[in-house]
Amino acid sequence: MEYRNTPMDGLPSPAEILMDRRIRTLIPTLPSQYDPHYDCRAVQERLRFRQQRQHKYDLPSRPLKPLQENQEVVFHLNNQWCKGKVSRVGPQPRSYIITADNGREYRRNCLHIKVFKPTQPLNPRITAEDLFMAPTSSNHTNNPVAQTHLSVSNSFPVVTQTRKPVCNTARTTRTGRTIIPPQRFMDYE
Numbered sequence: 001m002e003y004r005n006t007p008m009d010g011l012p013s014p015a016e017i018l019m020d021r022r023i024r025t026l027i028p029t030l031p032s033q034y035d036p037h038y039d040c041r042a043v044q045e046r047l048r049f050r051q052q053r054q055h056k057y058d059l060p061s062r063p064l065k066p067l068q069e070n071q072e073v074v075f076h077l078n079n080q081w082c083k084g085k086v087s088r089v090g091p092q093p094r095s096y097i098i099t100a101d102n103g104r105e106y107r108r109n110c111l112h113i114k115v116f117k118p119t120q121p122l123n124p125r126i127t128a129e130d131l132f133m134a135p136t137s138s139n140h141t142n143n144p145v146a147q148t149h150l151s152v153s154n155s156f157p158v159v160t161q162t163r164k165p166v167c168n169t170a171r172t173t174r175t176g177r178t179i180i181p182p183q184r185f186m187d188y189e
């Protein structure tokens with residue numbers, strides 16, 4: 001016991017290194033020697049650094065908005081998103097009772113619920129009927145030459161692509177690497 005409490009040359013004793021204080025032995029020492037010696041500044045600095053890191057981690061997070069009754073939502077069911085309505089707030093915090101379109105009720109946490117937003121096509125597709133539509137009555141004139149001129153100018157340009165015959169069997173991958181088949185497959189050309 002005395003050996004573990006004896007300081008080494010320029011270093012604290014093994015007991016001090018382990019417990020950050022001297023241990024009680026038969027040799028009389030001051031009671032203040034038994035108190036642990038903490039570096040309070042280092043502890044406070046580590047705590048401040050950890051709080052800063054936690055604050056930066058929490059910056060992008062926001063509290064979720066509460067859902068209203070009869071609000072249309074989509075919820076997670078069997079690895080799919082199904083449509084339904086919020087019928088009431090659930091018994092646990094952040095949980096809701098949802099009535100699906102098939103009439104069944106499900107309880108879901110708000111993490112598994114999204115507000116339903118009906119999607120509208122941003123870029124409506126142009127069909128062949130749109131390209132070859134007859135001119136409207138406002139574009140109609142008595143002159144047949146002007147009439148054909150108007151119909152050509154109002155229609156969308158039609159781009160035709162011609163394919164070149166592929167005579168080379170080398171293909172390229174998505175990354176641009178050329179795929180060359182082995183020589184044993186070349187005997188059929």
